[in-house]
Amino acid sequence: MDQPEFMTRSQLGDFLRGRGFPIGESTLDKLCAPGRGEGPPIAKYWGKRPLYTADDGLAWARARTRDPQSVAA
Numbered sequence: 001m002d003q004p005e006f007m008t009r010s011q012l013g014d015f016l017r018g019r020g021f022p023i024g025e026s027t028l029d030k031l032c033a034p035g036r037g038e039g040p041p042i043a044k045y046w047g048k049r050p051l052y053t054a055d056d057g058l059a060w061a062r063a064r065t066r067d068p069q070s071v072a073a
Contacts, residue, residue, distance in 0.1 A: 006044055006051035015054060021061045 007015060013028045032039030032050070040060035042050040 012052045
C-alpha cells in the first residue's frame with residue numbers, strides 16, 4: 001500500500017518506528033508540544049489535528065541522529 005500524503009502524529013510514529021527510528025508515542029507527543037517546539041514540521045491541519053508528511057518526518061528524524069563520539073584513550 002502507498003504511503004498516505006498526510007499522517008497523524010500516531011501514524012507518523014508508526015512510520016518512523018517501521019524505518020528503524022526508536023521513538024515512542026509519548027516522546028513524540030512531548031517533542032511536538034507547543035512549549036517544546038522540537039517536533040517534525042506540521043504540513044497541514046485537519047480541524048485542530050496536525051498532519052505530517054513522510055518526507056518531512058524522515059528528514060526530522062534523520063536530523064536528530066548524530067555520529068558516535070570518539071573516545072580519547
